[in-house]
Amino acid sequence: MRAAALYLALAHHPVLNKRLEVITSSVTNLDIHDIARAARTFEVDGFLLLHPLPAQRELVMRILSYWQRGGGAAYNPDRSEAFERLHLLASLEEARAWVREASGADPLVVVTDARPYPNSIGYAEMRRRLQEPGSSYLLVFGTGWGLAPEVMAAADLVLEPIAAVGTYNHLSVRSAVAIILDRLLSDPASR
Amino acid sequence: MRAAALYLALAHHPVLNKRLEVITSSVTNLDIHDIARAARTFEVDGFLLLHPLPAQRELVMRILSYWQRGGGAAYNPDRSEAFERLHLLASLEEARAWVREASGADPLVVVTDARPYPNSIGYAEMRRRLQEPGSSYLLVFGTGWGLAPEVMAAADLVLEPIAAVGTYNHLSVRSAVAIILDRLLSDPASR
Numbered sequence: 001m002r003a004a005a006l007y008l009a010l011a012h013h014p015v016l017n018k019r020l021e022v023i024t025s026s027v028t029n030l031d032i033h034d035i036a037r038a039a040r041t042f043e044v045d046g047f048l049l050l051h052p053l054p055a056q057r058e059l060v061m062r063i064l065s066y067w068q069r070g071g072g073a074a075y076n077p078d079r080s081e082a083f084e085r086l087h088l089l090a091s092l093e094e095a096r097a098w099v100r101e102a103s104g105a106d107p108l109v110v111v112t113d114a115r116p117y118p119n120s121i122g123y124a125e126m127r128r129r130l131q132e133p134g135s136s137y138l139l140v141f142g143t144g145w146g147l148a149p150e151v152m153a154a155a156d157l158v159l160e161p162i163a164a165v166g167t168y169n170h171l172s173v174r175s176a177v178a179i180i181l182d183r184l185l186s187d188p189a190s191r
Numbered sequence: 192m193r194a195a196a197l198y199l200a201l202a203h204h205p206v207l208n209k210r211l212e213v214i215t216s217s218v219t220n221l222d223i224h225d226i227a228r229a230a231r232t233f234e235v236d237g238f239l240l241l242h243p244l245p246a247q248r249e250l251v252m253r254i255l256s257y258w259q260r261g262g263g264a265a266y267n268p269d270r271s272e273a274f275e276r277l278h279l280l281a282s283l284e285e286a287r288a289w290v291r292e293a294s295g296a297d298p299l300v301v302v303t304d305a306r307p308y309p310n311s312i313g314y315a316e317m318r319r320r321l322q323e324p325g326s327s328y329l330l331v332f333g334t335g336w337g338l339a340p341e342v343m344a345a346a347d348l349v350l351e352p353i354a355a356v357g358t359y360n361h362l363s364v365r366s367a368v369a370i371i372l373d374r375l376l377s378d379p380a381s382r
Contacts, residue, residue, distance in 0.1 A: 018267065030221050034363045043356040076209065078361045123382050162373070163381035165234040170269045171369065172225045178366035179373045182353070183382050190354040191314050191374050191382075 002185060003133035005103035008039050009048040009095045009140045010173070012056070014148035025143040027056050032063060032086070033079070034174040040082040042181040046102065047086045048095045048138075057088045092151065095138060105136035111155040112139065112180060113146050114169050120158040123183045130184060139180070141173050193376060194324035196294035199230055200239040200286045200331045201364070203247070205339035216334040218247050223254060223277070224270070225365040231273040233372040237293065238277045239286045239329075248279045283342065286329060296327035302346040303330065303371060304337050305360050311349040314374045321375060330371070332364050 010031060013024035032049065039047040051057050064083050066072045073080045089095050092109070099107040110126070130137065140147065140155070152158065162171065162179055171179070182191070201222060204215035223240065230238040242248050255274050257263045264271045280286050283300070290298040301317070321328065331338065331346070343349065353362065353370055362370070373382070 030363075030365075034366055037361050037363055038366050040359050041356070041362050043359075078359070081359065082361065160381070163378060165232070165376055165378075168231050168234075168269070168272065170228050170273065171232050172221075172228055172365070174221075174363070174365055175225055175229050175369035178362065178369045182370045182373065185356055187354060187356075190351070 002043075002130045004130045005045050005099070005105065005107070005136040006130060007046045007048060007095075007099045007103070007107065007136075007138050008035070008044050008177070008181075009050055009092065009138055010035060010177075011092060011140055011142050011147060011151070012051045013091075014151060015142040016145040016148060018145050020145065022148045023144060024052060027051060027060055028143070029063065031143070031174060032060060033082075035177050036082040036086050037079075038178045038181050039085055042185040044085065044181065044185075046099075048089050048098065049086060050089050050091060050095055052090050057090070060088055092140065099136060099138050103136040105134065107136040107138040108156040109154070110137055110139045110157045110159055111147055111152055112141050112159045112176065113152060114161050114171070114176070115146070116161055117152065117158045120160045122160050126157075126159060127184055141177055143173055193321045195321045196236050196290070196296065196298070196327040197321060198237045198239060198286075198290045198294070198298065198327075198329050199226070199235050199368070199372075200241055200283065200329055201226060201368075202283060202331055202333050202338060202342070203242045204282075205342060206333040207336040207339060209336050211336065213339045214335060215243060218242060218251055219334070220254065222334070222365060223251060224273075226368050227273040227277050228270075229369050229372055230276055233376040235276065235372065235376075237290075239280050239289065240277060241280050241282060241286055243281050248281070251279055283331065290327060290329050294327040296325065298327040298329040299347040300345070301328055301330045301348045301350055302338055302343055303332050303350050303367065304343060305352050305362070305367070306337070307352055308343065308349045311351045313351050317348075317350060318375055332368055334364055
């Protein structure tokens with residue numbers, strides 16, 4: 001059973017494009033739905049969607065209000081429930097402060113990437129850490145081609161990439177979130 | 192290491208809607224991308240996208256040709272590689288025949304559902320089966336609110352639902368595919 005606080009963040013800046021330049025990506029509608037549903041299913045304490053542009057956050061607000069108070073809430077109450085844990089913030093700095101306030105502890109920032117890093121932490125070790133009460137973690141995923149090097153370098157912990165089978169490793173961020181939450185949070189006996 | 196043949200199918204008919212009526216669902220663009228990328232990453236032998244309507248299969252063909260031969264192929268060759276294992280077929284019956292031809296063995300049909308079923312097979316047992324050479328499996332996912340009861344009843348094996356944490360279990364089919372392929376195919380030591 002998880003005892004530590006765990007929040008998930010999806011960053012749209014600073015992230016890389018395919019030429020490995022630092023960019024701000026646009027919000028993808030299905031990221032919001034799929035990740036909110038996975039975060040609710042695995043009972044993450046909160047899903048923080050990070051975008052520096054107010055117009056993009058406003059767009060997400062409109063989508064959310066349809067599912068929380070508009071036609072979508074009556075059509076699909078499960079979706080409304082998934083979105084209760086979604087919060088819109090501008091940056092990773094805001095997210096850290098928000099989690100500190102919400103959990104009462106300064107969170108350790110855990111970043112994810114498809115590329116291997118030295119001194120990364122494995123899934124068994126991260127599961128063990130999440131069973132210790134009192135600490136707080138912010139698990140960060142990047143859109144586009146992944147989080148910018150400055151975010152990776154400033155993190156407290158780097159989670160090992162999802163080692164799949166061969167050398168091809170191009171999962172969507174939606175798939176990566178689902179797999180990582182399953183590895184960290186579902187009952188090992190049921191897997 | 193997997194020794195059995197393993198194919199993945201995404202069915203759009205017969206599936207359920209939220210009122211549990213049997214329907215034919217429309218193709219969702221990101222299902223094609225996310226599931227093809229996951230199938231390639233976990234080295235599934237083929238991803239069979241099943242739709243009874245020729246117009247929907249034609250739409251998918253046009254999307255694929257952009258990524259395989261059009262502008263998308265130059266922009267993102269990884270995506271083109273993911274789509275090499277995608278095949279369009281009309282029905283589950285066609286999929287069985289196709290897998291029989293491709294793998295040389297009549298496949299056992301393994302169905303998935305978010306609901307629990309009696310006599311379902313666990314992940315450890317399914318991993319063990321995939322290590323036995325000579326057999327062939329067709330792992331079937333339903334869009335919408337899941338596969339119709341007739342498909343569940345006719346299957347050779349029912350895979351246990353993804354037991355997450357609590358009672359809320361509303362993952363997208365994209366997330367469910369990612370988690371199930373990870374549970375069945377990634378190296379347990381790396382998880």
